[in-house]
Amino acid sequence: MARTLAQLRADIDAVDRELLALLNKRATFANEVGEIKRAEGSPVFRPEREAQVINGLQAANAGPLKADNVATIWREIMSACRALEAPQRVAYLGPAGTFSEQAAVQFFGSSIEHVPCVSFDEVFQAASAGTADFGVVPVENSTEGVVTRSLDLLLTSPLHIVGEISLLVRHHLLRKDRSLEGIQAVLAHPQALAQCQGWLSKHLPEVERRAVASNAEGARLAAQHPEWAAIAGERAGSEFGLHIAAHAIQDDAFNRTRFAVLCLPQVLAAPQASGRDCVSLVVSVPNRPGAVHDLLVPLKQHGVSMTRFESRPAKSGQWEYFFFIDVQGHPSQPHVAAALADLQRLAAFYKLLGTYPAGD
Numbered sequence: 001m002a003r004t005l006a007q008l009r010a011d012i013d014a015v016d017r018e019l020l021a022l023l024n025k026r027a028t029f030a031n032e033v034g035e036i037k038r039a040e041g042s043p044v045f046r047p048e049r050e051a052q053v054i055n056g057l058q059a060a061n062a063g064p065l066k067a068d069n070v071a072t073i074w075r076e077i078m079s080a081c082r083a084l085e086a087p088q089r090v091a092y093l094g095p096a097g098t099f100s101e102q103a104a105v106q107f108f109g110s111s112i113e114h115v116p117c118v119s120f121d122e123v124f125q126a127a128s129a130g131t132a133d134f135g136v137v138p139v140e141n142s143t144e145g146v147v148t149r150s151l152d153l154l155l156t157s158p159l160h161i162v163g164e165i166s167l168l169v170r171h172h173l174l175r176k177d178r179s180l181e182g183i184q185a186v187l188a189h190p191q192a193l194a195q196c197q198g199w200l201s202k203h204l205p206e207v208e209r210r211a212v213a214s215n216a217e218g219a220r221l222a223a224q225h226p227e228w229a230a231i232a233g234e235r236a237g238s239e240f241g242l243h244i245a246a247h248a249i250q251d252d253a254f255n256r257t258r259f260a261v262l263c264l265p266q267v268l269a270a271p272q273a274s275g276r277d278c279v280s281l282v283v284s285v286p287n288r289p290g291a292v293h294d295l296l297v298p299l300k301q302h303g304v305s306m307t308r309f310e311s312r313p314a315k316s317g318q319w320e321y322f323f324f325i326d327v328q329g330h331p332s333q334p335h336v337a338a339a340l341a342d343l344q345r346l347a348a349f350y351k352l353l354g355t356y357p358a359g360d
């Protein structure tokens, strides 16, 4: 005979008690791991280990839970276990409600200490000076391309990349009012204004577009000035009590932003191989014909695939460039190590930005 609602709920309650006991047992083990790490002076956060835990569980998952949900649940479990070892302080472009904050929470789980900053420069500074253990900054958007300030800061920063996360970015027009009537200015971070320029030109062609330090800052100001609207995500809207006057106004429905997770090598050295890894580096080449072509030959020769190639002006006034390159693999793999060694030999400037488990 089918069980009643009350019986099923009693079964769920019993399972929850078992889960709670098991989760606490897991947390006790993590605490012990923390003691060993403290004695050794080794890092609390081990992204490659967390990636292996999630990949292993997804492979073992018999369902009906979906693989994505398994990842989300365990990311939170590991975040709580990690916080027992030591709280991780994470810097990002604030205030509360930014996509950077969402990226930080999605990457580290919600058991972190938030260090909201007013600019990307301050995020780098907080993580370099030790006010935060990690920094999270956007590096690339699928509509607008690279986030130039982040790349320029990476070039000279002592921080290295230890992880990445990509978010689907949906921008809404947020306002005290629900209508588009009487809007005198639209406030947002320049990246968001650029990602919505088609919609703005069509629906609010005469309205001033005003760049502010972050989308959440725009939302905060729009909450105080009913004649202003902000472009930001849902998180910022609810944070500042605004209505969605127009939904998903970004020009590309699949608009995504990729964020890099940064820290000092003393906080966390390059993560070991997780099985699905990425290497980021920046190089420059001598200003002669064929130099860029020559640089890429070792990648082909050693069978290393390149997933990104971006150029940034070297600011020398000489039409010289830095190239930001991502390749698949880990330096512990001989073909990757050989390709990187060749690259280093050919480049006039070479800096390894980081080795880390590949994001989604």
Ligand SMILES: C=C(O[C@@H]1C=C(C(=O)O)C=C[C@H]1O)C(=O)O
Residues within 6 Å of the ligand: 029, 030, 033, 044, 045, 046, 047, 049, 050, 053, 077, 078, 079, 081, 082, 085
């Ligand atoms: C428990 C550990 O510390 C942290 C927490 C983990 C977890 O909860 O599984 C995994 C890796 C670390 O980020 C560990 O290193 O094994």
